[in-house]
Amino acid sequence: MEHPAALAGPPIGWRDLERVLVVRPDNLGDVLMAGPALRALRRAAPDARLDLLAALAGAAAARLLPEVDGVLTCSVSWQEAGPGEVPVAADLDLIDRVRHGGYGAAVVLTSFSQTPWPAGYLCRLAGVPVRVGMSKEFGGAGLTHWVPSPPDGLHQVDRALHLLERVGVPPVDGRLRVRVPAEAVGAARDLLGDRGPTGSYALILPGASCPARRYPAGRFARVAGLLATSGLRIVVAGTAKEAALVAEVAGDTPGVTALAGELDVPALAAVVAGARVVVCNNSGGAHLAAALGTPVVVLFSGTEQVGQYLPRFAPASVLTVPTGCAPCRQFRCPYALECLDLPPERVVAEAVRLAAPGRSQDPYDGSREGRGIDSLSG
C-alpha cells in the first residue's frame, strides 16, 4: 500500500498552465536524459513556457533540447558536497528568481539517490502553487504532488517519465533527441578540417565528472594509439580543465588530434554526430552519442548501476568489470579502480566492431535515429 500522503494533490490542469519550471540542476548527461520528460510535458502543456532550472554544466545542454524555452542557471545548495559552498544569499536570490518567473507548476526531476524536497520547498517559498517530485521519503508541504519512488534500478529516462505519468502526463517516447545548431556543425567542421581528420574518425572523450568514473589516462592513450593503426583518424576532446588529460591521451601519436577547451557543448555534439564511434566513460558524452545515434563504447565504472544510465537506441557496448564494491557512489575510488580494469585491446576491439562499415559514411545525412541537425550545409 502507498503512503497516505502519496499523490494527495488534486488533478493538475496541465493544458491551462502558462509557465512550467523543470528542476534538474545536474550534469550534461542528466539534462539530456530529461529530454523525453520535457517532450511529454510539451505535449501535455502545449501553450506553456517551459524553463529549466539547471547548473552551469547542464545549462549548456539545454541549448540542444528544442522543448526548453529558457534556462535559470544556478548553483543549488542541496547538491553541493560541501555545506558552505553555496551561501544562503544564493538560495534567497534563487527564490526571488523563481518567484519572478511566475510559474504555475514546478517539476523536480531527481535520480534515485537525490531528494526533491529542498527544491520543492524553495519553490513553495517562491510561490509556485503546484510542485511535483518523487522520492522514497516523505517531506510534508514542500511538494503538493509527491510520487513514491519506483525501483532504484529504473533507467533515468524511465524514472522521469514514471513521475510524470503518475501526475497525468503520458509519455511520448523514451528516445533522447537533440538539435545540433547549424553554426555548431560549421564550427566543428572548421576545427576538424584545420587539425586533420576530414574523413571518418573515432572520438575519445577521456573526462568524467569525478576520478572514480575515469578510465586511466595511460590506458586511454593506448586505446588511441591502437585505434590509430586501425585506419581511423582519432580525435581526443575535453574541456579546458581537462587539457592535461587530453594531452596525455593524445600524446604525439600520428593521426591523433587533441581538442581541449575548443568545443562548447553544441560543437561537441556536432563532433559526436560526425564520429564513426565514440569511446568514453559513463559521462555526458555517452548520452550525447545515444541522442545522436552514434555508436559508443562506454567504459562504465562501478560507481553507478549500469541499467540506470545505459545508452539506448544507438549501437552501444558497455564495458565494466563486476566487483563486490559496486555500485559504490564514490567520487574517488578507495581501492584500485578494479571495475575499470579493462585491457585497451578489448576496448579497441569493441570500437572497431562498432565503427565497421555498413553505417552511413556521411555523418550529417540525418539518417540515424534521434538526430536533429538544423542545417547540413557546411
Ligand code: SF4
Ligand atoms: S573499484 Fe569499487 S569502489 Fe572503486 S570505483 Fe569501482 S566500484 Fe567504486
